[in-house]
Amino acid sequence: MKVAVLCGGVGGAKFVLGLRACGLVEDLTVIVNTGDDFRHLGLHVSPDIDTVLYTLAGKANPVQGWGRDGETWSFLDAVRSLGGPDWFKLGDGDLALHVLRSAMLARGDTLGEITAQFAHAWGLKTLVLPMSDDAVATRLETDRGTLEFQRYFVEHQCRPKVQSICFAGAETATAAPGTVEAIMGADVVFVAPSNPYLSIDPILAVSEIARAMRLTRAPVVAISPLIGGQAVKGPTTKLMAELGIAISNDSIAAHYGDTIDAMLHDARDAPPRNIPARASDTMMRSLDDKVRVAREAVVFAKTRA
Amino acid sequence: MKVAVLCGGVGGAKFVLGLRACGLVEDLTVIVNTGDDFRHLGLHVSPDIDTVLYTLAGKANPVQGWGRDGETWSFLDAVRSLGGPDWFKLGDGDLALHVLRSAMLARGDTLGEITAQFAHAWGLKTLVLPMSDDAVATRLETDRGTLEFQRYFVEHQCRPKVQSICFAGAETATAAPGTVEAIMGADVVFVAPSNPYLSIDPILAVSEIARAMRLTRAPVVAISPLIGGQAVKGPTTKLMAELGIAISNDSIAAHYGDTIDAMLHDARDAPPRNIPARASDTMMRSLDDKVRVAREAVVFAKTRA
Numbered sequence: 046m047k048v049a050v051l052c053g054g055v056g057g058a059k060f061v062l063g064l065r066a067c068g069l070v071e072d073l074t075v076i077v078n079t080g081d082d083f084r085h086l087g088l089h090v091s092p093d094i095d096t097v098l099y100t101l102a103g104k105a106n107p108v109q110g111w112g113r114d115g116e117t118w119s120f121l122d123a124v125r126s127l128g129g130p131d132w133f134k135l136g137d138g139d140l141a142l143h144v145l146r147s148a149m150l151a152r153g154d155t156l157g158e159i160t161a162q163f164a165h166a167w168g169l170k171t172l173v174l175p176m177s178d179d180a181v182a183t184r185l186e187t188d189r190g191t192l193e194f195q196r197y198f199v200e201h202q203c204r205p206k207v208q209s210i211c212f213a214g215a216e217t218a219t220a221a222p223g224t225v226e227a228i229m230g231a232d233v234v235f236v237a238p239s240n241p242y243l244s245i246d247p248i249l250a251v252s253e254i255a256r257a258m259r260l261t262r263a264p265v266v267a268i269s270p271l272i273g274g275q276a277v278k279g280p281t282t283k284l285m286a287e288l289g290i291a292i293s294n295d296s297i298a299a300h301y302g303d304t305i306d307a308m309l310h311d312a313r314d315a316p317p318r319n320i321p322a323r324a325s326d327t328m329m330r331s332l333d334d335k336v337r338v339a340r341e342a343v344v345f346a347k348t349r350a
Numbered sequence: 351m352k353v354a355v356l357c358g359g360v361g362g363a364k365f366v367l368g369l370r371a372c373g374l375v376e377d378l379t380v381i382v383n384t385g386d387d388f389r390h391l392g393l394h395v396s397p398d399i400d401t402v403l404y405t406l407a408g409k410a411n412p413v414q415g416w417g418r419d420g421e422t423w424s425f426l427d428a429v430r431s432l433g434g435p436d437w438f439k440l441g442d443g444d445l446a447l448h449v450l451r452s453a454m455l456a457r458g459d460t461l462g463e464i465t466a467q468f469a470h471a472w473g474l475k476t477l478v479l480p481m482s483d484d485a486v487a488t489r490l491e492t493d494r495g496t497l498e499f500q501r502y503f504v505e506h507q508c509r510p511k512v513q514s515i516c517f518a519g520a521e522t523a524t525a526a527p528g529t530v531e532a533i534m535g536a537d538v539v540f541v542a543p544s545n546p547y548l549s550i551d552p553i554l555a556v557s558e559i560a561r562a563m564r565l566t567r568a569p570v571v572a573i574s575p576l577i578g579g580q581a582v583k584g585p586t587t588k589l590m591a592e593l594g595i596a597i598s599n600d601s602i603a604a605h606y607g608d609t610i611d612a613m614l615h616d617a618r619d620a621p622p623r624n625i626p627a628r629a630s631d632t633m634m635r636s637l638d639d640k641v642r643v644a645r646e647a648v649v650f651a652k653t654r655a
Contacts, residue, residue, distance in 0.1 A: 086449050086450065086452075086453045087449070087452050087453035087456050088449065113428075116424065117422045117424045117442060119421065119422040119424075119441070119442035119443040119446075120425070120442045120443060120445050120446050120449075121446075122443065122446075123418075123442075123443040123444075123445075123446030123447070124446045124449075124450065126446075126471065126472065127446060127447070127450055127467075127468055127471045127472070128467070128471045129446065129450045136424070137422060137424035137425045137428075137442035137445075138424040138425060138427065138428040139428075140425050140428075140442075140445060140449075141424075141425050141426075141427075141428030141429045141431075141432060141434065142428070142432070144391050144392070144393065144425075144429075144445075144449075145391065145429060145432055145434045147391075147392050148391045148392035151392050162432075162433070163432055166431065166432045166433045167431065167432070
């Protein structure tokens with residue numbers, strides 16, 4: 046079975062790991078949000094790509110939900126001693142990806158090529174693709190002014206009240222090689238249980254990808270990020286409230302509109318009204334949980350084919 | 351007393367630490383070789399400046415003679431796992447200087463400004479100056495072809511036979527702000543016990559500095575890097591042999607020519623013939639050693655004033 050997934054960071058990566066491990070998917074392509082990418086200390090940081098790579102490679106920190114397991118922090122200590130900025134927590138091992146990526150971008154490699162090289166070096170069987178090789182920057186209009194995503198998410202810890210979100214550069218960004226083909230050629234397409242507004246919307250803001258999502262003959266199933274009216278992690282529900290959106294699967298399904306055909310949602314929440322849905326326990330703590338959710342998603346999607 | 355020192359890496363830094371700690375010098379300026387500087391993984395590395403900063407800040411690794419004490423290596427492990435180059439040993443804490451320096455250079459700061467900011471952040475009372483804010487690259491013609499300094503020094507571990515040395519960019523490089531003033535305004539100028547051909551020559555290849563060394567009214571005293579016919583560390587004597595130079599203080603004094611007025615040398619070696627000299631024990635292991643050598647150098651230099 047060929048599967049394509051639109052994916053953000055932590056929650057999405059868990060679902061992808063479940064798909065990888067569930068035994069039902071031979072050919073897996075992950076199309077990852079790069080709207081969070083930014084330059085920090087001159088280095089190109091791709092937080093969601095790195096989270097997906099770390100998760101699939103078994104290198105992710107299972108407790109903090111970002112960064113590497115067994116990470117050290119000598120770099121950040123030294124930066125602090127020199128009066129440099131320490132608000133963004135760059136771990137020592139994590140730096141390797143940012144430094145190598147920046148050097149390879151500078152010599153003309155694309156983000157897609159670099160990501161493929163990293164995945165290959167770590168022996169991953171999953172095709173991990175950026176949504177675009179072009180720069181797309183998620184920016185938030187807030188009560189503290191316009192903030193780049195990482196400033197909002199990390200430095201301000203999602204505290205500012207969000208008024209609107211834009212994806213600078215998305216209008217002219219082309220889909221990264223392989224993304225449209227993966228969506229069009231898939232047997233099933235998933236929208237991972239990531240933040241719809243901050244992690245999935247940037248991907249759909251790339252018009253070629255949005256178009257492929259509408260045109261593909263594969264069933265498109267979203268896994269809702271809500272569990273008991275809350276997101277497991279991150280500002281999804283706070284953001285929905287600030288944007289005046291009712292916190293419900295109905296709102297999320299309506300937001301995705303004709304991009305999706307069906308939704309897998311947690312049994313603690315009401316199903317969306319106007320599209321086919323299946324209720325389940327979508328909390329993913331252990332690897333067993335992830336595999337179970339992935340299997341349910343695959344089985345449900347097959348009924349929609 | 352105002353002192354200026356021309357200085358390379360480890361050996362020179364030890365002498366500078368002695369000057370700092372000896373209690374005889376109020377105003378100390380170190381003019382550091384940047385011919386070893388290079389770009390690695392897109393980062394600007396200044397090995398000799400960093401060695402001087404680490405040594406003065408008490409952060410230098412006392413055993414290996416380069417890098418930081420208590421260093422961690424997560425970055426290099428991760429680079430290796432990704433198939434990146436690992437021949438140049440970038441420590442995690444060490445990376446902070448390279449990353450910050452590169453980011454500050456990219457925004458238009460000079461190497462001198464950046465070095466001053468680092469020294470200030472670490473509370474150093476010594477003025478540490480690059481020889482030039484312009485790029486000067488030490489290159490070696492060898493039996494294995496032309497090699498950049500770090501390729502020769504680190505990757506090839508000084509094994510290739512050197513035929514000649516050049517300092518690319520030196521012809522047009524201007525002396526960094528403060529260097530000429532420090533030499534002209536000093537009571538004493540020292541040439542540290544660094545490699546004359548690889549660490550001091552690049553500094554003297556900057557014509558404004560060479561001119562100031564000849565014009566200054568301060569006595570200029572070189573501390574010989576030879577101890578019992580050997581350098582404590584590095585390829586000094588191997589290089590002299592390959593270049594057909596007799597390994598002696600006489601050769602080194604002749605090489606410096608009218609740049610120096612006198613030489614402090616180790617008692618195990620014969621003095622240079624044609625300039626005033628003083629013999630001493632110049633081996634610097636402990637801090638006490640460094641202070642003793644610095645005091646002897648200062649006292650000797652005063653007799654030449």
